[in-house]
Amino acid sequence: MAQPGTPMDRQFARVVGLGIDCRVRYQISRSLYDRLPPEKRTEPFEKALYATARATTPHGTFFFDWLVSPAKAVARCLNEDFKGVFRRENLAINAAGSAVDKEYGIVFQHAFSRVEGKVTDAIVDQEYEAQQVKFAYLANKTLANFSEPEPTLYVIAGATPSDLGAVQEAIANKKPAHPFHVLAVRGDQTTRGFVETTDTHSVYVMTQQVNKPASHRWQGDDGEWSALLGPIAIASRD
Secondary structure, eight states: OOOTTSSOOSOBSEEEEOOSSHHHHHHHHHHHHHTSOGGGOOSOHHHIIIIIOTTTOTTOOOTTTTSBOOHHHHHHHHHTTTSSTTOGGGEEEOTTSOEEETTTTEEETTSSOOBTTBOOHHHHHHHHHHHHHHHHHHHHHHHHHTTOSSOEEEEEESOOHHHHHHHHHHHHHHOTTOOEEEEEEEEOSSOOEEEEEOSSEEEEEEOOOOOSOGGGGGGOOHHHHHHHHTTSOBOOOO
């Protein structure tokens, strides 16, 4: 059961991350792995995440997993059925050496190979076709989830109130019969816990403190995320 006073008191069939960055997918996967019986947790979580994956992502990857995707871009992708995203002419290399869709502001952090830590235009040209096929598949898979009759929990971090509303509306407009709840996570140094709840969305605030070394800050605070996701009922998938 979810924490008292929240509308998340039903079981969800799956959890789908909507960004804003890799920490959402990481923490969802960690929560799912922690729910497994001990005999199925045969290796450390991060090894399971990167090597075998099935135990940590039982429904596989969705479009926004492992991307840096602003909430405005998420809403736009959903409203447009992903038709304009990841076009070759819109891909550029940002200052950090990653591929970014200039039209949407989405950073495809892990899509392409790197030379000395940076993606190059030549690499994008060489690998684009294969990546385009992959992201088209993930887009279709994400859209197909809106036809699922069982409840889905969508998790998004860092969305402003207006952007959260846009994402929620975009999901609601896909398939009105699709049962869902959007869990929005925000960081604040002074507030912690649920600050807003409705039938279709909740806003949870956690502190910005990170209890891992600076080199692992992208993963977020495991304790904070466990306190949030741990009590939520999620169906197991064998």
